[in-house]
Amino acid sequence: MKEKFDCIVVGAGPGGTAAAYTLAKAGLNVIQLERGEYPGSKNVQGAVLYAHSLEKMIPDFRKDAPLERFVAEQRIWIVDGDSYVGTTHRANSLNWQTADRYTILRAQFDRWFSKKAQEAGVLLICETTVTDLIKENNRVIGVRTDREEGDLYADVVILADGVNSLLARKAGFRRDILPHEVALGVKETVFIAQETLENRFGVVDNQGVAIEIVGTITQGMLGTAFLYTNKESVSIGMGCLLADLKKKNIPPFEFLESLKNHPAIKPLISGGETKEYAAHLIPEGGYHGIPQIYGEGWMVVGDAAMFVNSIHREGSNLAMETGMLAAQTVIEIKKRGGAFNKEQLSLYRDKLENSFVLKDLRKYRKFHSVFRTNTHFLTTYPQIVNSSFFSLLKVDGTDKKTKERETFKNILKKRSLTGIFQDAIQLWRATR
Amino acid sequence: MIQVEEKLYQNRYRVDEGRPHIKIKDREICSLCSHKICTVLCPAGCYRKGTDSAVSLITDGCLECGTCQVICLEHKNILWEYPRGGYGILYKFG
Ligand SMILES: Cc1cc2nc3c(=O)[nH]c(=O)nc-3n(C[C@H](O)[C@H](O)[C@H](O)COP(=O)(O)OP(=O)(O)OC[C@H]3O[C@@H](n4cnc5c(N)ncnc54)[C@H](O)[C@@H]3O)c2cc1C
Ligand code: SF4
Numbered sequence: 001m002k003e004k005f006d007c008i009v010v011g012a013g014p015g016g017t018a019a020a021y022t023l024a025k026a027g028l029n030v031i032q033l034e035r036g037e038y039p040g041s042k043n044v045q046g047a048v049l050y051a052h053s054l055e056k057m058i059p060d061f062r063k064d065a066p067l068e069r070f071v072a073e074q075r076i077w078i079v080d081g082d083s084y085v086g087t088t089h090r091a092n093s094l095n096w097q098t099a100d101r102y103t104i105l106r107a108q109f110d111r112w113f114s115k116k117a118q119e120a121g122v123l124l125i126c127e128t129t130v131t132d133l134i135k136e137n138n139r140v141i142g143v144r145t146d147r148e149e150g151d152l153y154a155d156v157v158i159l160a161d162g163v164n165s166l167l168a169r170k171a172g173f174r175r176d177i178l179p180h181e182v183a184l185g186v187k188e189t190v191f192i193a194q195e196t197l198e199n200r201f202g203v204v205d206n207q208g209v210a211i212e213i214v215g216t217i218t219q220g221m222l223g224t225a226f227l228y229t230n231k232e233s234v235s236i237g238m239g240c241l242l243a244d245l246k247k248k249n250i251p252p253f254e255f256l257e258s259l260k261n262h263p264a265i266k267p268l269i270s271g272g273e274t275k276e277y278a279a280h281l282i283p284e285g286g287y288h289g290i291p292q293i294y295g296e297g298w299m300v301v302g303d304a305a306m307f308v309n310s311i312h313r314e315g316s317n318l319a320m321e322t323g324m325l326a327a328q329t330v331i332e333i334k335k336r337g338g339a340f341n342k343e344q345l346s347l348y349r350d351k352l353e354n355s356f357v358l359k360d361l362r363k364y365r366k367f368h369s370v371f372r373t374n375t376h377f378l379t380t381y382p383q384i385v386n387s388s389f390f391s392l393l394k395v396d397g398t399d400k401k402t403k404e405r406e407t408f409k410n411i412l413k414k415r416s417l418t419g420i421f422q423d424a425i426q427l428w429r430a431t432r
Numbered sequence: 433m434i435q436v437e438e439k440l441y442q443n444r445y446r447v448d449e450g451r452p453h454i455k456i457k458d459r460e461i462c463s464l465c466s467h468k469i470c471t472v473l474c475p476a477g478c479y480r481k482g483t484d485s486a487v488s489l490i491t492d493g494c495l496e497c498g499t500c501q502v503i504c505l506e507h508k509n510i511l512w513e514y515p516r517g518g519y520g521i522l523y524k525f526g
Pocket of ligand 1: 010011012013014015016033034035036039040042043044045046047048049050128129130131160161162163166167185186187237238239279280281282301302303304307308313314315316317319514
């Protein structure tokens, strides 16, 4: 007997679960397949969860979601050698109930989110890898799994299978991923006694700190590092473009070690115990990297469609938003009795165009190529900023005016005025 | 120097004995490859340079990131699949 569903969702990350949840809430018959032992067992994130998309689906998620801390303080550090210059932003008006971002552990969060979807009526099958899409007359009509007699059929298939999206590639919906379109993220979860952690970071009552780090720590590679506080652990890691890592020829875990040993970081994690080491790719293709996202009987959401805003380090919220929009597309088409063909499913693209997802990605569409071609942003400027602060702040009997003059001269030694001017314009244009 | 094994030791895995999910297609091509970048960039150190310019692959510690497949683009010498459902890395935190 052929089992037929309204919709099959592949993957139980935030993208797939948002889609499945939304469909089930609307009363559709949804099956979701996940290759991991449980949702989240294969997933890695920094991880800051931006609440807005989740809140649309589950307004009271703060009541029982496994959130670690709310981000009360955000720091941005520009590091060079053994120093850093940074900004700190803390808003005391923020609290558990009103914060827009929380730190999470994905293995726990994904499981919780999926439980909500199952309560809404989603049939979730774990430990099942989808190996292929089943097509008939060039139309996707179902999926093949690695279970015996594991073929399943549906009106429409939503691919939420993450950055590698083997399925979309196998089916010819997209080409191979190129090394400049993805970053490799490596991460450790380091446990520290809660009291020590709170004292170190100056936080109380579920407050948390998120530190984003740029500069020479990535040795000129396009990438950033991060340190986020959880309840009794910190997540520390960095992500660098594969194309750049390839040029550098250094093992990724050695970079991670150098980050952990940076004099600015080391005291923050000292005495901590690493309990997990993780690695995952991050889509960095931006607007121009977005593949085909819908066709005859199928749609792609989240990382599988490269929906990541790497400038703002947002991904899981884009996955949830696009999952929701794909589901709403299915619901609307179903309501009007339409077919799930390419023409009808183009509604998904319209919805995306009207959402923050494509608006943001379009805004930063040139950003990547600028940073890839102009390495001053990654090496020269962090050096300039750090050495300028160093000499300006140093009290050594030199009068301030002379100091200013010297600092300025030193800056110009590293980058000419015209150069700085051109870089500034380039940067400005890239974010228009 | 830090060994990657020490890091992997912390992780939880369910290894699918005798059924590696990643394979090298043609060992000859690896011998001829000049940079053997997989032996450097695999975050789990699954690829190792042999003494005789060969590359060996042991997937037990694999983090399923996909890096090796993307960087071997010029030779396309890696057969890359996900492990069978339920097997492989099992993140506790992620
Ligand atoms: C180091 C790092 C730091 C990050 N930091 C942040 C951050 O701070 N904030 C943020 O918002 N985003 C961050 N991101 C990005 C974020 O993790 C992703 O954008 C998000 O997880 C995408 O969700 P998804 O549902 O599309 O894919 P995923 O979360 O990757 O989920 C895909 C799911 O599909 C399953 N699957 C895949 N193939 C199959 C198959 N064939 N059969 C069955 N199941 C399958 C997988 O097991 C997995 O559960 C970070 C990413 C990394 C790697
Ligand atoms: S998928 Fe990642 S961890 Fe696994 S062998 Fe390839 S590079 Fe190494």
